[in-house]
Amino acid sequence: MARRGRILRYFTYALLLAVAAFAVFTLQLDVRVRNEFEGRRFALPARIYARPLELHAGLRIAQPDVEDELRELGYRDVPVGDTGWFKRSGNELEIALRPFVFWDAAEPARRVRAIFDGAKVVAVQDAAGKEAGKDLPLARLEPVPIGGIYPAGNEDRILVRLSEVPKHLVDELIATEDRKFYTHMGFDPRALVRAAASIATGRMQGGSTITQQLVKNFFLTPERTLSRKFTELVMAILLEAHYGKAEILETYLNEIYLGQDRDRAIHGIGLASQFYFGKQVKDLSVAESAVLVGMVKGPAVYDPRRHADRALERRNLVLRETREQGSITPEQYMAARSTDLGIAPRPTTGTSPYPAFVQLVHRQLQRDYDDKDLRSEGLRIFTTLDPRAQQAAERSLTKRITQYDKERRFGQPGLEGAVVITDPSSGEVQAIVGGRDARYRGYNRAIDAARPVGSLLKPAVYLTALSQPSRYTLVTPLDDGPFVWKSRGAPDWAPQNYDKKFHGMVPLRVALAQSYNAATARLGTDIGLDKVFETIRKLGVDRPMRPYASTLLGATEMSPLEVAQMYQTIAAGGFRSPLRSIREVTTQEGKPLQRYALKVEQAFPPEPMVLITAAMQGVVREGTGQAMKSFLAPEIGAAGKTGTTDDQRDAWFAGFTGDRLAVVWLGYDDNRAARLSGSTAALPVWGDIMASLLPQPLELPSSEGIEQVWIDPQTNLRGDSQCAGAVQLPFMQGSAPQERSPCVSVAGAVADTVDTTVQKAKSWWERLFGR
């Protein structure tokens, strides 16, 4: 008896100890549940958008390009529902715009019609409502999302409130996943018994309530052990004890994993609605929400894009179970069942289709924001990316690199390249390609590769010269004879020309157009290296320059982006604007946080810029860039410069039209000789890109300090339009040659009484130098 009493007492102690241990365990879990659940905020990636397309009468864009952009936005090309579609009829495009909150205003949902003529919008009108048919000054489309800056695991989600979620979606979820959700205390005892039985048979399975699923996703690792299952159960009970059903459900709907978009994980019903249907969650139909609910069980298995048949079968099961619960009527059931899946045709893009551009955006953001905030606060970043320019750049670079690789067979790793496109008037970066594989998220040659720029620096030498109108004009003779540069502490340097010849006396504009090295080196040392370096700095290049004459010919390294900055200042007529990839940053609700405004600084007076631009147009018209004529009409008047480095390791072309500036680089990462030149290899890439973007002609700004003068290219004297091959060139007032060429027609000479007699043609430099 006493012995039995003792055993009973020990047993009681043991029991009490177990209870105490359990209590401690529960208390610990309780603290964890409350701390983590309450402290937990969903990390929301910063969302990055391209520039919005603004339709207005006069816009130069082809109808198919607008349609492409709408498709990228997930719009359908047939009218379905109120918004998010477009309809083509001949040269008209009717668009049902979705609402969108911009930095400065919220654009409402509305129906617009754009009328095209050729590659131009001729009218934009209201297409519905009272105002139908009325002209609209401007219709701003939604900006295409181009990626994000993601938290760990590349988790992406759009948060929704329970009140935005349609009731039928919740009904379907509960009918399928947890019928007793509103009545249980976090677990379902019968399911638990079943689960226990399954443990006995050695197969752990199912029986999880919505609360348990949430606990599992939120707090626990995916291992399937008995102790973990037990912890999950206790935590589920605790969660239910502290929080209401609505809060648990809302969190669940935002947490749930619903598929993969390459490296991006799709979480939550809000993003899934967008990703699969191109809709907001509140607009999901009974059938559509059933597809998403069906995916909860296995997002990969029931992926409606990859396994449409399975997804359809699963959707119908969800609908059936919902009808059995009485949450939808038999009529609703029949109607929903008979629809097809209705998945939006949006291409999968992973974390970003344009990783090189996003990289630039991310870096510019890091100057002003903590990386942690970028990865968690759901900021909205409005950028300057122009999807059309970006796609043109990618297409052209890939095409040409593949072609060159095939022609040369220089082995692996293959030829590489990079492209930067900007808007010359504002410095907005429109496109960045960081390598031959534009989807690759790694080494970004456009911003990180520093390569010798070769002749791309020459415009800076000539600009420095042309800033001294009393000494240099476009027709000033330069000496392209052999040249040796001596400096103490540096080896002698004697530059060769590309064609291994020297050309004697040549007019300044020809020396640049033909990219003569000896003439340029002599010119640069005559005016002074310091002055040239100062010009380069004022053009926007921060890199220190080595104080050698060889620097003048491009023995200095720059990234394609830096080159773009330098040419930007030339293209903008001497006004320097820092290159920008971001316009605005807002909170996720659209509250403005920061604007990156257009900034300009006048770095040069206008007149020499007119001269250097005209000289660079000469490069394209008749110099090393003349192959451009197979890409662009001469009326475009593109200005640019080729660049080729020693042993043809780097091939460059940088230049601009009236509305775009682009820099193209080609070469090998390991610096092998590429045997490609700027004019034969980089120029075609540039030409392809510009040709496909409907370039605007480049017009030289008129300036009071500039006069246009006809020049006879034979004598480099004043001619007239009748002289053979005469060219009209800009001169600063008073700097043009006074003497008339013999080619000037007699009538003209008589009319112009100031004309001096020109009898015998001494060679023009003899006259100029008085020899």
Place this chain on the structure above:
Amino acid sequence: MGTTFRPLALLLLLAGCASAPEPGPAPAPVEQAPPPASTGPRENTAIAGLMESARTDAAAGKLPSAAASLERALRIEPRNPRLWQQLARVRLQQGDFSQAESLAARSNSFAGGDSTLRAENQRIIEDARTGRR
């Protein structure tokens, strides 16, 4: 029960990135801008609309908004000297004198023979220089 749990509300609060919007120091004393230049017959209606909303915003002291509208217009017509001039005026009003001066000079570079426009740009440049001193 459940009263302390506000995960959604919590994450709406933005921590640590309350960067200041565009610099907007005390508006400089500026004379009343002259009446808006009449929009020429060739002027795009989109431009006219954006210029109008920029004027309204500037008058209401919403200078960053005014600047944004003008930048939008400049993307459509980058060679329109009136847009550059109006942006210069907004910057002057914001007390950003160096931008005001540069933007007025930029306007001049597209002004051609329009002497009225040039004269007004010159006035902005002088005001900016005075303001800077």
